[in-house]
Amino acid sequence: METAGTDGGGHERELSHIVELVSSTDSASEDQIIPLLNESDKPKINIFTVSYPRRKSSKDQIVRLIETETSPFTQFIVWVWGGSRYSGLLCMASSSTVYCIMEVLLDVCSAQAIPLFEVAFIRCVVISILSLIWLRRSGEPIFGPANVRNLLVSRALTGCVSLLAFIYSIQKLPISQALVLSFTTPLMASVAARFILHENLKITDVAGIAFSFFGVLFLLGSPTSIEGTEVRVSGGATALGVHGAGHVFAVLIGLVSSLAGGVSYCFIRAAAKASEQPVGTIFSFGLLSSAVVAICMIISQDLVLPSFYSFILMIFLSILAFFAELFLARGLQLEKTSKVANIQYLEVALYQLWGMGSLRLALSFGNVVGCFLVFVSACCTMYFGPEKEME
Numbered sequence: 001m002e003t004a005g006t007d008g009g010g011h012e013r014e015l016s017h018i019v020e021l022v023s024s025t026d027s028a029s030e031d032q033i034i035p036l037l038n039e040s041d042k043p044k045i046n047i048f049t050v051s052y053p054r055r056k057s058s059k060d061q062i063v064r065l066i067e068t069e070t071s072p073f074t075q076f077i078v079w080v081w082g083g084s085r086y087s088g089l090l091c092m093a094s095s096s097t098v099y100c101i102m103e104v105l106l107d108v109c110s111a112q113a114i115p116l117f118e119v120a121f122i123r124c125v126v127i128s129i130l131s132l133i134w135l136r137r138s139g140e141p142i143f144g145p146a147n148v149r150n151l152l153v154s155r156a157l158t159g160c161v162s163l164l165a166f167i168y169s170i171q172k173l174p175i176s177q178a179l180v181l182s183f184t185t186p187l188m189a190s191v192a193a194r195f196i197l198h199e200n201l202k203i204t205d206v207a208g209i210a211f212s213f214f215g216v217l218f219l220l221g222s223p224t225s226i227e228g229t230e231v232r233v234s235g236g237a238t239a240l241g242v243h244g245a246g247h248v249f250a251v252l253i254g255l256v257s258s259l260a261g262g263v264s265y266c267f268i269r270a271a272a273k274a275s276e277q278p279v280g281t282i283f284s285f286g287l288l289s290s291a292v293v294a295i296c297m298i299i300s301q302d303l304v305l306p307s308f309y310s311f312i313l314m315i316f317l318s319i320l321a322f323f324a325e326l327f328l329a330r331g332l333q334l335e336k337t338s339k340v341a342n343i344q345y346l347e348v349a350l351y352q353l354w355g356m357g358s359l360r361l362a363l364s365f366g367n368v369v370g371c372f373l374v375f376v377s378a379c380c381t382m383y384f385g386p387e388k389e390m391e
Contacts, residue, residue, distance in 0.1 A: 081330065088335025089382050092343040095327035100350040102320050107360070111310040116167050117297040118304060119314065124293055126318035127325060128286035134279045144280040148271045155267035155281050156288040158260045163289055164296070165257030172250035176220050181254035183216050183348070186341035188262025193337035196266040204384060205338035208377045212345035215373030218366040219352050265341065269332040278329035282322070342381045349374035 080090045135142050144152050162185075170178040187209050193199040264285075272278040297303065306314065331340040349371045355361030 082334070086382065088331050088333070088340055089343055090331075091327045091334065092331035092340040093346060093378075095324045095331060096344055096346040097350065098320055098324040098327065099347045100354070102317050102324070103347070103351050104354055105313070105317065105320075107355075109313055111313050112304070112307060114304055114306055114310065114314070115297075115300075115302040116171065117293055117300060117302060118306075120163060120167060121290065121293045121297055122314050123318040123321050124286045124290040126315060127282060127322045128290055130319065130322045131279050131283035131286060135277075135283060138277070138279075140275075140277050140280065142283065144271070144275050144277070144284070148274045148280070151267050151271035151274065152280055152284040155264055155271055156284040158264035158267060159285040160289045160292050162257045162260035162264055164292065165253050165260065169250055169254035169257060172246070173254060177251070178254060180217065180220055181251065181258055182261075183213065183345065184255070184258040185261040185265075186344050187213060188258045189265035189341045190262075190338035192259075192262045192266050193269070196263065197270060197337065199336055199338065201338055204380075205336075205342070208342045208381050209338065211373050211377035212342055215370040215377070216345055216348050218370030218373065219348050265332055265337055268329050269337055272329055272333035278326065278333050281329050282325050285325075339381055343378055345374045346378055349378075 080087060080094060084090065132142065143149060166178075166182060169181060173181075190201060190205060190209060194201045268278070268281045271281050331343070352361060352367050352371055356363050356367060361367065
């Protein structure tokens with residue numbers, strides 16, 4: 001009996017020892033776990049809910065990568081290029097701004113007088129090289145897809161005719177008249193788009209272009225503006241005026257330039273939309289125009305060896321001309337012709353504002369009214385245009 005009691009007592013002591021070990025282990029575990037499981041920091045998952053990391057699509061990752069690694073200027077260019085429903089109008093406004101910058105540089109940077117054919121040749125060559133590099137890097141066919149080659153050829157032909165006719169008119173007519181005729185191109189483009197592209201030409205579109213064109217008439221009607229434009233365009237040379245039948249013929253050639261330019265806009269829009277690549281239209285124009293202008297330059301034998309400074313200025317202006325043409329083609333690709341054509345008149349108004357701000361041009365009633373008409377028309381087009389063209 002004593003043995004049994006002794007065994008029973010030992011068994012109880014052993015059990016109590018085990019209980020103490022278990023309780024001490026539990027208390028130690030609670031001391032380690034409690035700080036990690038405070039009431040304020042409740043766990044978000046448990047054994048009944050298994051959470052897997054949400055995979056982002058490759059498109060979201062690319063967008064996030066672009067947003068984090070690019071500069072604000074690059075993000076702005078990407079937004080203008082295609083990140084907004086106003087991108088077509090914004091691209092055309094960018095094109096007009098670049099052209100205005102070119103005019104300002106020509107006005108500020110004094111250089112030797114270079115014949116127009118020589119200037120056009122260098123510009124067409126640079127545009128062709130840059131557009132070729134663009135197409136190579138993007139992997140696009142150089143001469144465009146097979147279904148748009150006829151459009152590209154038509155765009156090149158009409159653009160080349162417009163360029164040659166403009167050079168002739170600016171040599172034979174007073175600069176003010178030649179520029180007024182050239183600024184009928186947006187009107188010609190809107191009318192041509194009605195027949196070639198079957199676009200609806202609304203009253204608001206016609207009114208916008210009419211307001212802008214009247215604004216240009218006010219701006220170019222200023223004698224100070226005409227004089228500045230003459231020096232700026234002809235590089236210091238004086239344009240030769242013609243009279244009588246020769247004057248009428250030169251005016252007709254100027255109208256041919258505007259008409260060919262307007263038709264060229266239609267082919268740019270059609271080819272850019274069909275190929276989804278506006279650069280092909282620039283390359284085709286630059287390639288053909290380079291050859292034709294080179295022939296005209298050789299026939300006229302009007303060659304001047306430019307100085308180093310003049311040559312660098314011509315190259316830089318040609319690079320700007322490429323980007324101006326690029327934004328123009330992109331704007332025509334995205335937006336209706338009559339909408340973006342009206343935005344082109346901003347070039348004249350912006351230059352006049354710069355001239356009045358820098359005191360190079362006198363502040364006059366015609367300048368103020370002209371700028372007001374152009375800017376009001378452009379703002380109305382920006383406001384009403386995209387909503388009507390959503391497809």
